[in-house]
Amino acid sequence: xxxxxxxxxxxxxxxxxxxxxxxxxxxxxxxxxxxxxxxxxxxxxxxxxxxxxxxxxxxxxxxxxxxxxxxxxxxxxxxxxxxxxxxxxxxxxxxxxxxxxxxxxxxxxxxxxxxxxxxxxxxxxxxxxxxxxxxxxxxxxxxxxxxxxxxxxxxxxxxxxxxxxxxxxxxxxxxxxxxxxxxxxxxxxxxxxxxxxxxxxxxxxxxxxxxxxxxxxxxxxxxxxxxxxxxxxxxxxxxxxxxxxxxxxxxxxxxxxxxxxxx
Numbered sequence: 175x176x177x178x179x180x181x182x183x184x185x186x187x188x189x190x191x192x193x194x195x196x197x198x199x200x201x202x203x204x205x206x207x208x209x210x211x212x213x214x215x216x217x218x219x220x221x222x223x224x225x226x227x228x229x230x231x232x233x234x235x236x237x238x239x240x241x242x243x244x245x246x247x248x249x250x251x252x253x254x255x256x257x258x259x260x261x262x263x264x265x266x267x268x269x270x271x272x273x274x275x276x277x278x279x280x281x282x283x284x285x286x287x288x289x290x291x292x293x294x295x296x297x298x299x300x301x302x303x304x305x306x307x308x309x310x311x312x313x314x315x316x317x318x319x320x321x322x323x324x325x326x327x328x329x330x331x332x333x334x335x336x337x338x339x340x341x342x343x344x345x346x347x348x349x350x351x352x353x354x355x356x357x358x359x360x361x362x363x364x365x366x367x368x369x370x371x372x373x374x375x376x377x378x379x380x381x382x383x384x385x386x387x388x389x390x391x392x393x394x395x396x397x398x399x400x401x402x403x404x405x406x407x408x409x410x411x412x413x414x415x416x417x418x419x420x421x422x423x424x425x426x427x428x429x430x431x432x433x434x435x436x437x
Contacts (some may be wrong), residue, residue, distance in 0.1 A: 203415040307387075
């Protein structure tokens with residue numbers, strides 16, 4: 175006769191359910207990470223508001239004359255400052271920068287070196303012209319002495335989708351100021367890598383007239399620094415709150431599942 179001990183079923187052991195699963199760990203990290211990003215964006219917003227206030231304060235100052243020899247290391251400090259320039263256009267080295275879009279119209283910005291009265295040359299972005307009249311605007315540049323009011327700027331920041339410039343083909347997609355200055359003659363010809371955006375103080379009707387006649391019109395004296403940090407703050411904090419609720423619900427479900435397990 176076989177022993178009854180050999181046929182007895184193994185003792186029942188309660189299945190242990192861990193409190194922390196990989197899913198819960200991941201969901202628990204998300205609200206912490208997104209809250210940190212939201213807090214970082216708060217700091218970025220404060221910095222951006224202070225920067226815009228500083229630039230707007232610069233715009234309110236009286237226009238200043240540019241020295242004959244500009245200290246390039248100091249240009250970022252004087253960015254957005256109004257300057258007065260006088261000289262003659264170097265039409266031979268005029269450049270079309272773009273394409274750009276203004277109020278639904280495709281066109282270019284006309285950049286022309288300005289040979290100043292002291293013999294030095296700087297680059298002036300004279301403003302927008304439509305695509306159809308861009309070549310005409312480039313070839314019909316006045317030869318008399320001009321005096322303009324402009325805004326000192328630094329080189330544009332190129333994004334990953336902007337094509338390379340091809341100076342030999344006359345193709346300028348972004349304002350690479352040192353390369354544009356070199357194209358206009360470089361240091362040997364007294365061309366400095368200084369970029370000035372001409373200010374247009376006219377009204378809307380004058381803009382329409384200039385646009386139809388292929389005459390460039392410059393920019394308005396405003397700060398065009400993008401500030402989207404407030405929307406980023408709302409996004410990250412909202413995501414943090416949403417994922418916190420998800421984590422609490424998972425935690426409650428985990429607790430209920432453990433209670434239902436037999437002891």
